[in-house]
Amino acid sequence: MTIPSPEVSPEAKSAERITAVRKTGRAATVIFLAGLAACATFHYGPRPDGRPVPAHHGRRAFVNPQRTELRGFGAFLRWRLGLAPEEPRPIPAAESAVYEPEVVSPDLALLRRPDPAGIQVTWIGQSTFLVQVEGLNILTDPVFSERASPVGFAGPRRLAPAGVALADLPRVDVVLISHDHYDHLDKAAVRTLGNAPRYFIPLGLGRWLAAAGVHRFSELDWGQTSSVGSLTVHAVPAQHFSGRTLGGFNRTLWTGWVVETGRGRLYFAGDTGYGGHFREIAARFSPLRVAFLPIGAYRPRWFMGPMHLDPPEAVRAFRELGAEVGLAMHWGTFRQAEEPPAEPPLYLKKALRESGLDRDAIRVLKFGQTISLE
């Protein structure tokens, strides 16, 4: 079968759609092809301790126990070539036509002397936050590079600068990594941070970290717990996938994190689609003080739905989690999907309004903005 190119395909819906396909193409290709190859020799079970193999440990790779229909390569090509039916826009095109990232100069003095009685949070971009609590500085999915890509000359380029430069950060004590995709795991950042922090990483990622020269890590499966200082860190389920090299498809786990602090529990969702895990996390860890939830890279829904929340799903997850404060992430930093980069916060506002929740229930921070939760 010959697959028509986007330029000549009679099925392509419009010139605008082709443009969107082209724009998202390189980013999506890097993300998808990075995890494409099979891993025939991979096998997790049986466990040496004789206990049952967890449902997310497949024979050859990790799997999503709740919903396994992540789209395959055929579907990826359909999306890339614009052959799937066009989906209605949740926000009128005119409203999301212009994206001007809101960037503020970070308050570096505040970062050096956070209020010891509160939780101080700074959005750096994508899923990278600096969370300061109980005298400890936690960095989530630290990404500072210009591109979320294996190479410096191609792949999705930043739409907004990192809100705080890596060199301007205060001492980092703890790093949480959700999974190995390039927009969450940045080798240059890890190498710069080095062995000063303690890393919490999902199962299977230890080898990658060791190869990057980092040895201070706790490598956890879902349900496992470790601690550092006054913090207790739990790996919790997410619905996603992994892979950054050929041969690496789902060979390392993807995870969310719950961090127990003296100021309350924090939940960092990583990358995830919607599933029953939010209720499970709430049942085990309620009350949650803060939930960091992804709101971007959701269109087209038929392709992205299983792996990325859209804003109405983020609102639903937030409600089920029962968290006190929601903080939006995973939008506006790299172009990764078909929605315009300005759309996620507008769609979130609409979803919050329709849900009856407070319009600021899930807050959207500016790049570099610091907030303090008393």
Ligand code: ZN
């Ligand atoms: Zn991902």
Ligand code: ZN
């Ligand atoms: Zn991501």
